[in-house]
Amino acid sequence: MAQQEDESGRGPLSEQELQDLVTATDTGARDPAGPSAYVIAGVALLWSLFQIYVASPLPYTLANWTGLQLVFNSTQIRSIHLAFGVFLAFLAYPAFARSPRDRIPIIDWVLALLAAFCALYLFIFYRDLSQRPGLPITQDLVFAGLGLVLLLEASRRALGPPLAIVAIIFLGYVFFGSATILPDVIRWGGASFARAMDHMWLTTNGVFGVAVGVSASFVFLFVLFGSMLDKAGAGNFFIKLAFALLGHLRGGPAKAAVLSSMMTGLISGSSIANVVTTGTFTIPLMKRVGFTREKAGAVEVAASVNGQIMPPVMGAAAFLMVEYVGIPYSQVVQHAVLPAVITYISLLYIVHLEAVKKDMPALSRRSTGSPFMGLVRGGIVFLSFVLVMIGIYWLVQFIRMALPALSLEVLVLLLLAAYVGMIWYAARTPDLELDDPNAPLIELPKAGEVVKTGLHFLLPLFLLVWMLLVEHRSPGLSAFYAVLLLIVIMVTQKPLKAFFRQVSQPEVIASVREGGRDLIEGLILGARNMIGIACATAAAGIIVGTVTLTGIGQVMAQFVEFISGGNIFLILVFTAIISLILGMGLPTTANYIVVSSLMAPVIVELGAANGYLIPLIAAHLFVFYFGLMADVTPPVGLASFAAAAVSGGDPLRTGAQSFFYEMRTALLPFVFVFNTDLLLIDVSWVEGIFIFIKATIAMLLFAAATQGFFMVRSRLWESLALLLVTFMLLRPGFFLDFVQPPYEQIAPQQIFQTVENEPEGAGIRINISGPSFDNPDQTIERTMAFALGPAGESPEARFEEASGLTVVQQGDLVALEEPLDLNSLAGRTLAEMDFYADRPVQITAVEVAAERMPPEVFYLPALLILGLVVFAQRRRGGTLAGNPKPAVA
Structure with missing residues (x-):
């Protein structure tokens, strides 16, 4: 086994310390006892129930039955949503490092109640405010100003000072934009206090704008969905399944980390929670087979952060793009899925190259036959899955045609019957228990045995994707039905398993209580995970409000065009730099809101003004990808610090290594801006398959070039040749432009x-x-x-x-x-x-x-160059798979 390259002496944190790290970042570091704990839990539970209520058809049904006004409009929902968020922010997050964690000071109770009232001001006085638009009275201005100050403090507590500082700078520009100390190019007339407060707080142009609206309508339910699914046991299921599938390969723990983090990323919007959840198991095993502390942590960081670009959830950005770009959610998923899949495949390849370079061993597992038979079984499983999906689609269509009046009831019964059948199937196998990664012997499970225990976890995901992409329902309603099914699963899965296993009656009753407790804890955890997001979207609304009030966006366009000289590539580079700078302190969602508000329109506008048509969705995805670096980029990449806490490595070196692994993620945005085929814009499904294959090959070659290893260690000219092949595969039109004018x-x-x-x-x-x-x-x-x-x-x-x-x-x-x-x-x-x-x-x-020959003709010289590199490396004894090394326990 390769020796560790770094022995810094830094020990990994204990499991309790890691959980404290997650809670301090995602749910709040304060853990009081007694009545205060019940208040926090009760308010969080009430928040979840309120969000489920407003997303459901129940308000309209109750209004029809009772005749009462039980339906809230979007402004009222945003007001209540933010009131919950800021109230819990002051209770769950201490003001300073020395502030008490085991109790809530009186001042925090006062601030929490006052902040909640200021947020509720739009709800309480909604009718009065609607009757005097643009004419705020003194009372309005007092609570608006107070609300802004308290929101900035709440965001500072929940997210750290960077977002609050950026918001304060923008607010300063609103009031003092006419100061002579400012350059003429950004100077404006300034706004009065009344105009600024009306714009920022009393309307939907600032704090209560689109971002908070998306947080209240969509994001909360998806975060709740992920929290509940993890609480139900899906997170453990994904980790075990990933190890069963990939753990026996070279560098298997790292490959399993990539796969499990991707699957966890499907339901999680938190990079840090993803790192700690999967990393506590994967990082020690990566270190065992030869990864250094920093590289083990970096692999987990790269895999976890990229979970936010993987549909269907994509953190909160997917739902914000729906509003900002003005396209259906299904199209956002369509445009985002190919780059996300490619970046994970290339990360798996990077891990494989690291394992081959270090000649790492594989973990042992029970014999399952030859590798060829494993591939055959995998192909059969995949084909069976495709056929089942096709069968389900036509079954649904048949039921709707045969029983139009009862189709909904029949489909619900069939779904519940499938769930009960899966629970019966799972009950025949012992429940999964996560192994100790530090145990002297690790025996990897069989994938078939793992799948048996967790098939029912796939039902909510299937329902969510079905509602979004097949039924084309709104994200909020789709998430509501998925959460509803999860509620049924959490309450019934343990009692049903106990029933099918024919255990004693007291054990069945205990499992019923345990299921109810899991549900309550899942609802509370989901709400606490939303505190930071609610504050981030609201505080980012200050920046958005400044852009709309002052017109600074047009100034940014002029400034970027001036320093770039109208060169579209330089425009993209400057946008990426701005995203990285903001990303050093802002959470991903807030970073996306801020930079997309400032720079996405600039990219499109300056592109058009200089002869390039860039789709708006491409500009927004470009901004979002670089905003992801918020959790990676040293010196303040939080996910890198979390991974270093698990591995015991150096945080800065872990962050630098993570950024090196993420170079492929930074390359893709530049590619799909100039080659929108990667976003599947106006391409057929046959073309889409071809684009996926060639783009995947290109990104694998890019990974090999940057790693300095392909079949053997690469020489400099070979790495440069692989980079050239990558560029020729991804942008063949660039070379065609020299031959024939475009x-x-x-x-x-x-x-x-x-x-x-x-x-x-x-x-x-x-x-x-x-x-x-x-x-x-x-x-x-x-x-x-x-x-x-x-x-x-x-x-x-x-x-x-x-x-x-x-x-x-x-x-x-x-x-x-x-x-x-x-x-x-x-x-x-x-x-x-x-x-x-x-x-x-x-x-x-x-x-x-112009009509000209297809750019794909340049694939031929690209393949010739690649063949030359392969020939040169084979002469030095290289193989694509590397020489296998015996497995270790």
Whole structure:
């Protein structure tokens, strides 16, 4: 076994210390006894019940039965949601490191009640506020100002000072934006206290904006779903299943860590909880087979953090994208799934290369036959799963056709029958117990035996995905039905197992009580996990409110365009840097809200203003991917600190190694911005399969290049060659542009004929030239891109609607009138041009996509270069799998 490279002497934390780390970050470090504990638990339980109530059809049913107004609108729900969050933040999180953990000081009770009242102010005085919009009275301003201060303190306690500091800076800009010490480019008129408080607190433009709305409508239920599923035992099931499938391979514990963290990431929005939950078992085993402390922790960090990019949950970003981008949730999943799967496959490969480089042994397991037969069995299982899914789909359609009036009842009965059958099947096998990773002998279980014990855990996930992607129901309603099924499972799984195992009556009664206790604890845990998210989304609303109030977003666009010179690649680099800087202190969700509000529109706008059409979803995913580094990037990557606490390694070195492993995650956003096929935009399913295969191969080669190891240790030229092959596979169009121009230039006089002939959604570019507003003798040139909409009454109207520009033809001259909307893309792009000078602003050329050979022709030289590397490394004795080493106990 390889020796540890680092012996820092730092010992791993105990299990209790690790749980304290998670609770301090996710649920609150305070654990009082007596009545205070019951208050925190009771309020958290009430919060969960309230969120389930407002997500269900029950309010409408009760309103119809009773005639009472029991339905809350979105503003009222946001107000109540934030009131719960800030109240629990002051009770569950101590103010300072020296503040008591075992009791709640009187001042915190006062602050909690006051903060809750300020948040509830919109709910209590909703009717009064609606009757005087934009005209706040003194009482409104007092509680709005107090509410902002208390929200900043609540977010400081729950999330640390960075988010509160950023919010305070933006608030300072609101009030003092006219100060002479500020550069002219960002100076604005400033706002009065009344205007700022009205915008930030008394309307839905600031704190109670889209982010809190998404937190209240969608995120809470998904966080609750994950907490309850983990409490039911799914987390342990995923870990054991991952080890059963991959633990026997080279570097098996690390590969199992990747798989289990991915499965846990499906239901978890917390990187830190993911690290500690799976890492306490996987990291010691990784160290046992030869991973250093830092590398073992880094593998767990990379796997856990990437859980947030894996649909269907994606932390909270997926639901925020639904609102920000304005597309259905199913499309968000469609666009996000391929990069997420590819990044996990490439991480598995990185782990494999580490194991081969160090010649690590595998863990032993009970014999299951030859590897070939294992592959055959895996293929049969996968094919059976696909056939079962197809069968379920057509069974549902048949029931709906045959029994339209009773289809819902029949489907519910069939679902419950399937659940009972799975519990009966699980009862025939002993319950899973997580092994001690430090035990002298670890024998990996068989996958079939593990699956038997937890098939019923897949039912809520199946129902959630079915409702979202097949039924196309809203995320909130889909999560409600999944949580409802989970409630049934948590209450009944243990009593049903006891019944099927024919145990004594007292044991059955005890299992009923245990199931009820699990349900209550799951509801409480879900609410406590939401405290930080509720505060983060509300505090981030201050930044969003500042952007909408001051117009700083337009200034950011001008600033980024100035320092980048209009180069779209540099624009993306600067956006990534901003995300990384903010990511050093903000949680992922808050980072995404802030940077997407500032930079996602800038990416799209500057791309269009410089001739590139970048889909809005690509810009938002770009921002989100770099926001993920919040939990990785040294010196304050919280997930890296958590992993180091488990492994006993150095936190900074663990973070640096994690960032090195995450280079592939940082590469993908640049790729899918320029090659939107990776996001499955306008591609068929056959094309999607091909894109997945070639992109996966490319990312595996990138991993090999960055690791300096492919079949054997790579030489420098071989690593560079693999990077070149990666680029040729992912961006073949870049090389084709040197051979054939990507655009065909058309005379400006034929612009309307061109617009008329192009199909809907086609991209078109126009080159514009005109005199400078500051110096009429100077000529400014711009290239503007836009997508054509459906064919209208005339090509002139179609062009004007798509571009925001009006054309005036004067013989051979195609001039432009000044855009009517100066805040539109056209208005901002051409703001520096003088439309009233002697020389007109005119279109000098029209460009459309040229007909040329397919870019895939460059795959041939890419494969030739790859073959050369393979030949060179095989001559040095390399194999793709590495020479196997005997398993160890």
